[in-house]
Amino acid sequence: MSDDEARGADTARLPTLEKAPGGGDGLEQSGSAADYAPTGEDDHSGKRPWSVRRVPAALVALVLLGALGLLLYDVAAVRAGRPAMAWRIWLAHQLATRHLDSPWVLAAAAVAVVLGGWLLVLALTPGLRELLPMRRTAPGVRACLDRSAAALVLRDRAMEVAGVQSVRMTVGRRKARARAFAHFRELDEVRGDLDRALGDGLAQLGLAHGLHLTVEVRRPKKG
Structure with missing residues (x-):
């Protein structure tokens, strides 16, 4: 997928900023939800291969x-x-x-x-639930991406964002979720940068179907 296509991806961000009460764990939290879909129509030919079982x-x-x-x-x-x-x-x-x-x-x-x-x-049912089908760029070629590999790629992209201390990334068949800890910068700024970085990362994965992206950012607990 080209950079122009990645920039044209549809996203919707719903940022929130919450502070826990004094009797809680003292964590600030910033969260957002974004829908990512590749530009153009979904590649319906990009289906999971059938498991031989x-x-x-x-x-x-x-x-x-x-x-x-x-x-x-x-x-x-x-x-x-x-x-x-x-x-x-x-x-x-x-x-x-x-x-x-x-x-x-x-x-x-x-x-x-x-x-x-x-x-x-x-x-x-086709099985092979750990595989995500990728867009077909050539006839007769079918490619899939392992969900754990996709999570690792997105985690590396998230760790490049300034202020991010650690990230736990999970990728499912329909959703991708990032839970990050930020040790400096405003939480809503870190969350916004994570939204953009992970949105670009999802676009560059070349998946046949879009994933729903959820980002949560918190402060690490003080010892």
Whole structure:
């Protein structure tokens, strides 16, 4: 994203300045909330890649393979003139004698519904929630940015602001939040500079979808 695009990003800042009462912890606090959105339309093609989900797929495959293999062996044994296995005789008896309102039947049905719903969620959602899709600048190229890496980049930008002593930066799928401590300068001035620095940082990340930015600035506690 160019510098002109970054400067043209839409932002809305709502600054506040609060002082804690004398009975509190004695912290001054300045906070603001800003909506950042890339200029132009969102890149709807910038979607998260789908997770292959090897572990759930392997577990389901192993369970089905074991159950079907055991059932096939038992059916072949019965066809060969041998008695059925005890578990199949017990299961057939239970299915023939237990009523549908039995607690065991209801519990088994509830477990099957939960497992089925879990598998449907895995099948219909992309997963990889730690990745943020980036704007596509070339056909056939798809890029994503790890949320922890994005938080580290934004934290470095925030630490460059004069007066900032420390910053805790968190980046989610929809929001980015900065909680900073300032040891000199007015808190609202530090907050304004942080808004601008982090807004420019978000623009330069090249994300496909905008993030809601929240900035909080406080004074560190005096020992």
